[in-house]
Amino acid sequence: MNGMMLVARREIGTQIRTRAFKIGLLITAVLVGALAFAPKLLDRPDTYTVGTVNSQQLPLAQAAPDAKFEWRSFPDEAKAKEAVLAGDVDAVLVDGVKVITDGEIESELGVLMQSTNREVKLGAAGVSIPPLQMESVGADTRYEAARTGIAVVLVLVLFMLIIGQTMMVAMGVVEEKGSRIVEILLSSIRPWQLLGGKIIGLGVLGLINLGTILVVGLGASMASGFAAEFPPGMAGIVAGVLIWFMLGYAFFATLAAALASLVSRQEEVGNVMSPLTMLIMAAYFVAFYATSDPTGTVATIVSFVPPFSSMVMPVRMAATEVPLWEVAASGALMILAVLATLSFGAKVYERAVLRTGARVKLGEVLRAK
Amino acid sequence: MLEISELRKRFAAAPGSPEGKLALDGIGFAVRPGEMFGFVGANGAGKTTTMRIVMGVLKADAGSVNWQGKPLGYAERQRFGYMPEERGLYQKMRAGEQIEYFGQLHGLSAAAAKKATDELLERLGLTERRNDSVESLSLGNQQRVQLAVALVHEPEVLILDEPFSGLDPIAVEALATALQERCRGGVPVIFSSHQLELVERLCDSVGIVSAGRMVASGTVGDLRAAEGRTLRVVVRGATPGWADGLPGELSLAGDRQVLLVTGGDDQEILRRAIKAGHVEHFGVEQPSLTEIFKEAVA
Numbered sequence: 001m002n003g004m005m006l007v008a009r010r011e012i013g014t015q016i017r018t019r020a021f022k023i024g025l026l027i028t029a030v031l032v033g034a035l036a037f038a039p040k041l042l043d044r045p046d047t048y049t050v051g052t053v054n055s056q057q058l059p060l061a062q063a064a065p066d067a068k069f070e071w072r073s074f075p076d077e078a079k080a081k082e083a084v085l086a087g088d089v090d091a092v093l094v095d096g097v098k099v100i101t102d103g104e105i106e107s108e109l110g111v112l113m114q115s116t117n118r119e120v121k122l123g124a125a126g127v128s129i130p131p132l133q134m135e136s137v138g139a140d141t142r143y144e145a146a147r148t149g150i151a152v153v154l155v156l157v158l159f160m161l162i163i164g165q166t167m168m169v170a171m172g173v174v175e176e177k178g179s180r181i182v183e184i185l186l187s188s189i190r191p192w193q194l195l196g197g198k199i200i201g202l203g204v205l206g207l208i209n210l211g212t213i214l215v216v217g218l219g220a221s222m223a224s225g226f227a228a229e230f231p232p233g234m235a236g237i238v239a240g241v242l243i244w245f246m247l248g249y250a251f252f253a254t255l256a257a258a259l260a261s262l263v264s265r266q267e268e269v270g271n272v273m274s275p276l277t278m279l280i281m282a283a284y285f286v287a288f289y290a291t292s293d294p295t296g297t298v299a300t301i302v303s304f305v306p307p308f309s310s311m312v313m314p315v316r317m318a319a320t321e322v323p324l325w326e327v328a329a330s331g332a333l334m335i336l337a338v339l340a341t342l343s344f345g346a347k348v349y350e351r352a353v354l355r356t357g358a359r360v361k362l363g364e365v366l367r368a369k
Numbered sequence: 370m371l372e373i374s375e376l377r378k379r380f381a382a383a384p385g386s387p388e389g390k391l392a393l394d395g396i397g398f399a400v401r402p403g404e405m406f407g408f409v410g411a412n413g414a415g416k417t418t419t420m421r422i423v424m425g426v427l428k429a430d431a432g433s434v435n436w437q438g439k440p441l442g443y444a445e446r447q448r449f450g451y452m453p454e455e456r457g458l459y460q461k462m463r464a465g466e467q468i469e470y471f472g473q474l475h476g477l478s479a480a481a482a483k484k485a486t487d488e489l490l491e492r493l494g495l496t497e498r499r500n501d502s503v504e505s506l507s508l509g510n511q512q513r514v515q516l517a518v519a520l521v522h523e524p525e526v527l528i529l530d531e532p533f534s535g536l537d538p539i540a541v542e543a544l545a546t547a548l549q550e551r552c553r554g555g556v557p558v559i560f561s562s563h564q565l566e567l568v569e570r571l572c573d574s575v576g577i578v579s580a581g582r583m584v585a586s587g588t589v590g591d592l593r594a595a596e597g598r599t600l601r602v603v604v605r606g607a608t609p610g611w612a613d614g615l616p617g618e619l620s621l622a623g624d625r626q627v628l629l630v631t632g633g634d635d636q637e638i639l640r641r642a643i644k645a646g647h648v649e650h651f652g653v654e655q656p657s658l659t660e661i662f663k664e665a666v667a
């Protein structure tokens with residue numbers, strides 16, 4: 001145990017000091033922060049400038065509380081036309097009967113002006129119409145946009161972190177095997193301690209990354225006001241992301257270490273890892289697809305299948321409400337898969353890591369007694 | 370005592386050589402506490418393979434390795450110090466941290482590892498390089514760091530595969546002194562080397578391995594005795610034919626006659642030499658380890 005922790009500590013200590021790690025962390029923090037401000041910048045409330053010539057202002061603001069209206073009054077129609085053509089105003093109400101615009105009018109503003117006008121005239125004639133009552137009987141879709149946004153960002157973050165850390169594990173294994181450091185290491189610690197320590201160490205670094213992303217993301221969202229649109233149960237989503245990351249990482253990193261232990265040179269890493277990289281990519285695509293259709297059959301089924309569940313389930317959890325039993329069942333399956341991978345990976349690693357030279361065949365390793 | 374007996378190892382057949390390669394063919398020897406054992410043999414003789422088996426890096430097909438009378442296991446190996454033939458260090462890690470790290474892996478506390486590292490760096494002349502990354506060190510200095518890694522945890526046994534290769538004469542002396550000190554403290558030291566003069570000078574006993582078998586072993590004195598004594602006699606102005614009938618070779622160097630003779634009655638030879646002329650030299654020739662080695666592996 002002690003040996004494993006020493007190995008993990010070395011991994012963390014050496015990686016954290018590298019410039020690549022610091023810069024990477026900084027860039028993700030900046031990106032995530034920017035992302036949290038993006039909705040506010042893109043989704044600005046509609047603002048209209050409306051002019052009047054010899055007319056009463058219409059009670060537009062009352063009819064559309066989300067939009068902003070600016071009023072300007074013009075002495076005559078000619079001045080108003082000038083302003084319209086210069087783009088200073090969107091529309092001008094002339095004598096309470098006519099609207100002049102620059103060729104086109106935004107449909108929302110047009111509808112708004114028509115209906116408000118009708119209401120004002122009818123009101124003046126003593127007719128009052130009670131407004132329609134709105135009532136939703138379906139799912140609460142208020143947070144849908146925010147949920148989808150969070151899920152899309154999440155898929156990307158999980159994918160980048162898992163593939164990044166998994167690659168680090170593979171390269172670390174080959175570094176030790178290729179340079180024969182394993183010969184000394186394994187005369188003082190057990191293979192599983194070395195393997196476990198490396199996976200834990202690089203996993204902690206992944207968590208530091210993920211934690212930074214979450215903290216910066218949440219903090220920036222609060223600052224930008226985007227947090228107001230967060231769905232309820234955000235804490236659960238965050239906790240879920242952390243746990244699913246750990247499970248997915250444990251699965252893929254163990255396989256990466258096993259595969260990497262078959263080769264002795266860094267140049268061979270990409271090649272030997274390609275089946276695993278493809279698996280991670282596949283998980284990424286399914287998870288990405290799930291962001292657009294989180295309640296569909298494909299997303300639902302795949303969110304139970306390890307290792308895809310490690311990326312699809314957190315996405316579903318963010319994108320929609322997932323019953324707790326589904327999360328628990330999928331989690332249990334994933335834990336089983338991780339345990340199976342650990343026992344398989346440790347065996348391959350132990351048998352292959354001291355056999356330097358030409359690439360070791362997986363079948364040969366498994367057949368050896 | 371470290372006893373290695375009857376080790377056999379055949380490497381799996383590479384494509385093209387159907388029967389594989391027999392690397393060890395029943396090699397065996399023993400090293401006592403406080404003994405410095407020099408392991409010599411031609412390239413490919415099986416030295417590295419033997420050391421890897423002792424360190425558990427390779428598994429033998431047959432044979433055993435015992436330490437203090439019991440089969441050597443993982444727990445005991447933790448207290449061994451090992452320097453592999455293919456040097457392995459983390460290139461990006463600082464020299465000092467690396468030595469400390471391996472010390473801790475071998476069970477030292479953080480403080481003890483730091484203290485031992487400081488001492489070793491001082492001793493190996495690397496104190497100023499403590500915070501340099503290994504990749505920025507010269508090959509010989511990397512080698513010193515590698516040695517420090519093998520020594521940092523005060524090992525009970527030292528297994529060093531060609532520890533002297535690549536070192537400058539000063540470093541060779543520093544390492545030799547360090548090893549002798551450990552030896553005096555009761556640690557058995559096994560090292561392989563192709564520098565036979567060094568082996569001859571440092572080692573209490575020597576094992577000569579050839580084609581996976583131990584062809585000669587013992588103290589350098591024993592090996593010499595087994596070679597047979599050669600007498601060297603130099604006589605000036607000797608009457609020709611004085612050495613007729615002696616089992617040796619006579620050669621001429623100016624007005625000196627040089628006789629190299631193996632066996633025969635040395636007293637009788639001396640009497641004849643004195644009678645023949647002026648005896649300038651009369652003594653037993655010490656064959657060097659190199660000569661013994663050549664003889665043994667021939």
Ligand SMILES: Nc1ncnc2c1ncn2[C@@H]1O[C@H](COP(=O)(O)OP(=O)(O)OP(=O)(O)O)[C@@H](O)[C@H]1O
Nearest residue numbers: 380381390392410411412413414415416417418419
């Ligand atoms: N991994 C391996 N696969 C196949 N053959 C091997 C392997 N390792 C060593 N051998 C063979 O075993 C024999 C003994 O090699 P070993 O490395 O033990 O020699 P050595 O005495 O250390 O030589 P050197 O003085 O060159 O270091 C050699 O013929 C070598 O080719």
Ligand SMILES: [Mg+2]
Nearest residue numbers: 416417418454
């Ligand atoms: Mg060798």
